[in-house]
Amino acid sequence: MENLNNNFDVIVVGAGTGGSVAARFVAEKGLKVCLIDRKAKKDIGNKICGDAVGTEIFDFLKINHPKNEELSCRIKGAKLYSPDQKKSIDLTDPKQAGYIINRLEFGQRLLNEAINSGVDQFLDKTLALDLLYDKNIVNGVKVKLNSGDKVDLRSNILIDASGFYSPLRKKVRSILVEKEISKDDSILCYREIVKFSPHDLKIKNPDYISIILNQDKAPGGYIWYFPKNESSVNIGLGTFMNLKGKVKDLYHQNVFNEFIKTSKYEIISSGGGVVPVRRPLWSCTDNGIMFVGDSACQVNPLHGGGIDPSMRAGLYAANTAINAVEKGNYSVKSLWNYNHKVMTSFGAEFASLDLLRMTLQILPNEDLNFALEQDLLSGEEILEISSTGEFQLPVLNLVTKALKGISKPNLLLDLNYLRIRMNEISKLYKNFPINIENFEEWKRQAIQVYDKIKNVNKYKKS
Numbered sequence: 001m002e003n004l005n006n007n008f009d010v011i012v013v014g015a016g017t018g019g020s021v022a023a024r025f026v027a028e029k030g031l032k033v034c035l036i037d038r039k040a041k042k043d044i045g046n047k048i049c050g051d052a053v054g055t056e057i058f059d060f061l062k063i064n065h066p067k068n069e070e071l072s073c074r075i076k077g078a079k080l081y082s083p084d085q086k087k088s089i090d091l092t093d094p095k096q097a098g099y100i101i102n103r104l105e106f107g108q109r110l111l112n113e114a115i116n117s118g119v120d121q122f123l124d125k126t127l128a129l130d131l132l133y134d135k136n137i138v139n140g141v142k143v144k145l146n147s148g149d150k151v152d153l154r155s156n157i158l159i160d161a162s163g164f165y166s167p168l169r170k171k172v173r174s175i176l177v178e179k180e181i182s183k184d185d186s187i188l189c190y191r192e193i194v195k196f197s198p199h200d201l202k203i204k205n206p207d208y209i210s211i212i213l214n215q216d217k218a219p220g221g222y223i224w225y226f227p228k229n230e231s232s233v234n235i236g237l238g239t240f241m242n243l244k245g246k247v248k249d250l251y252h253q254n255v256f257n258e259f260i261k262t263s264k265y266e267i268i269s270s271g272g273g274v275v276p277v278r279r280p281l282w283s284c285t286d287n288g289i290m291f292v293g294d295s296a297c298q299v300n301p302l303h304g305g306g307i308d309p310s311m312r313a314g315l316y317a318a319n320t321a322i323n324a325v326e327k328g329n330y331s332v333k334s335l336w337n338y339n340h341k342v343m344t345s346f347g348a349e350f351a352s353l354d355l356l357r358m359t360l361q362i363l364p365n366e367d368l369n370f371a372l373e374q375d376l377l378s379g380e381e382i383l384e385i386s387s388t389g390e391f392q393l394p395v396l397n398l399v400t401k402a403l404k405g406i407s408k409p410n411l412l413l414d415l416n417y418l419r420i421r422m423n424e425i426s427k428l429y430k431n432f433p434i435n436i437e438n439f440e441e442w443k444r445q446a447i448q449v450y451d452k453i454k455n456v457n458k459y460k461k462s
């Protein structure tokens with residue numbers, strides 16, 4: 001390729017939501033940036049997704065909210081259904097309100113904003129193959145260009161936003177960054193966007209996204225029904241990874257047949273994907289490199305929403321990169337601030353929700369029905385947990401819940417034990433070490449909290 005530049009302050013791999021935002025904010029500061037993606041430019045943003053995103057991230061980043069062709073519809077909040085669907089809890093607060101987006105148009109907008117902010121070189125149809133090292137510091141990436149040529153692109157800082165299957169995370173030489181993501185910490189999804197005539201079928205709860213918990217129909221995950229407009233829906237389900245090969249059947253039986261009660265329909269899009277549903281990587285940075293979005297497991301473990309955190313992390317990584325370039329120091333010590341920002345903000349919330357996710361995944365339908373029907377968790381409490389990762393109960397509420405849950409004392413005790421551990425891990429994350437020197441001791445304490453819940457769950461499963 002003629003005129004190919006090989007040296008940059010920052011190279012961003014992956015132009016999804018995380019990578020495009022990271023590239024934009026670094027480029028806005030005038031740094032020399034290269035953004036690459038394996039897809040053709042026109043396909044960037046075209047991802048199998050539920051297409052739901054809250055309003056908050058746009059104010060946080062001070063960027064335009066979705067509008068026009070990017071916006072499929074607005075939603076007021078979520079309805080969470082018990083397995084028998086006799087009870088639903090409304091999750092409505094301004095933070096949960098949001099948008100159903102046209103994923104391709106949205107992705108194209110974020111990409112174009114990055115390019116227009118001054119990205120020096122955008123390479124589409126370009127595959128990142130391997131990390132380049134100078135001694136023990138990442139200083140670039142080996143890529144295969146559209147022409148088939150393999151070239152080395154050099155950077156002071158590499159931002160990897162190449163998604164769940166990141167090939168680069170596996171190539172990091174130090175032990176700080178996990179290479180593999182456990183199947184127990186991932187969810188397999190399948191979804192379709194289905195169009196029909198509003199005369200044949202009415203949209204269910206058009207102002208809300210609906211989520212149905214059901215361990216038989218969507219084991220380990222949930223069923224979703226998201227309206228897109230008056231004549232189409234995004235419907236799907238997530239399950240344990242070991243149901244690979246069965247997930248499509250589960251979808252047809254328990255989602256499609258359940259909701260699409262008409263013979264006149266058109267399937268606009270269909271496909272599957274994997275979402276990490278755990279706390280972020282123990283470390284989202286190493287010498288010369290930062291990981292953003294799915295590549296760093298920065299996804300809400302409870303509902304699998306990863307658009308907001310990937311964009312948030314994109315900004316944090318950009319700010320850390322700008323500081324590091326100013327100082328001329330690209331070591332993990334210099335980039336540690338990125339970890340600190342992630343762990344003390346949404347990382348604390350996700351670490352806590354990870355414990356809740358592990359517990360919910362093994363609760364039988366009977367207990368889920370009971371907990372929702374008896375209001376052992378109210379809409380406000382679920383919102384508090386899902387937005388802060390913490391769950392404080394006034395004594396009076398505890399007593400009321402104890403009375404309501406009296407016929408299932410073990411469930412009540414389990415939920416209370418979980419509540420204590422969730423608050424414990426959230427506090428630990430909010431005190432994430434500002435210096436790498438204290439990281440190992442912090443990690444040891446965090447693992448202890450996880451082991452407590454894992455051991456209880458193992459005992460319940462056996």
Ligand SMILES: Cc1cc2nc3c(=O)[nH]c(=O)nc-3n(C[C@H](O)[C@H](O)[C@H](O)COP(=O)(O)OP(=O)(O)OC[C@H]3O[C@@H](n4cnc5c(N)ncnc54)[C@H](O)[C@@H]3O)c2cc1C
Pocket residue numbers: 013014015016017018019036037038039044045047048049050051052053126127128129161162163164166167189190191236272273274275292293294295299304305306307308310
């Ligand atoms: C079925 C499903 C439903 C979901 N629903 C929702 C939802 O409703 N709301 C929500 O918030 N989140 C949802 N998510 C999660 C969300 O889609 C992701 O968390 C989010 O897109 C993460 O963004 P990212 O930038 O990290 O990665 P991606 O958006 O995956 O972007 C990664 C980019 O890297 C590129 N790339 C990959 N490998 C290479 C390589 N080797 N070289 C160069 N480029 C490469 C890819 O082409 C891609 O453009 C869902 C996920 C799935 C699978």
